[in-house]
Amino acid sequence: MKFRVSFFYGNGGKWIHTDHLYHKRYMLMKRSNMKTEKCDHVKEIRSVKPSGSGCKECLEMGDSWVHLRFCLSCGHIGCCDSSKNKHATKHFHQTRHPIIQSFQPGEDWRWCFVHEMIVH
Numbered sequence: 001m002k003f004r005v006s007f008f009y010g011n012g013g014k015w016i017h018t019d020h021l022y023h024k025r026y027m028l029m030k031r032s033n034m035k036t037e038k039c040d041h042v043k044e045i046r047s048v049k050p051s052g053s054g055c056k057e058c059l060e061m062g063d064s065w066v067h068l069r070f071c072l073s074c075g076h077i078g079c080c081d082s083s084k085n086k087h088a089t090k091h092f093h094q095t096r097h098p099i100i101q102s103f104q105p106g107e108d109w110r111w112c113f114v115h116e117m118i119v120h
Contacts, residue, residue, distance in 0.1 A: 073097035
């Protein structure tokens with residue numbers, strides 16, 4: 001049986017209208033992929049100190065950011081992709097340091113740019 005369902009996602013307050021069965025299949029696939037995929041880049045995580053308390057480049061430019069990300073290879077603090085400058089992603093492209101961690105209070109998730117997945 002197919003029917004339309006609305007889902008509310010994220011802090012941006014977006015309503016997503018989708019086919020319920022499609023959404024269910026997608027979420028099951030996503031969960032199963034997250035369980036079976038392994039990221040070998042976790043071995044590149046180092047014990048590093050943050051480069052500061054804000055986005056290094058934004059502070060130098062006198063600009064602002066939305067959220068911060070912490071490079072687990074060198075300690076660089078950069079702004080997220082929701083920020084207009086996207087310095088954390090630019091740092092990855094310049095250095096190929098694969099894993100970042102949220103630098104937001106109360107968050108500890110990690111992301112591998114290479115595999116485009118959450119890592120533990």
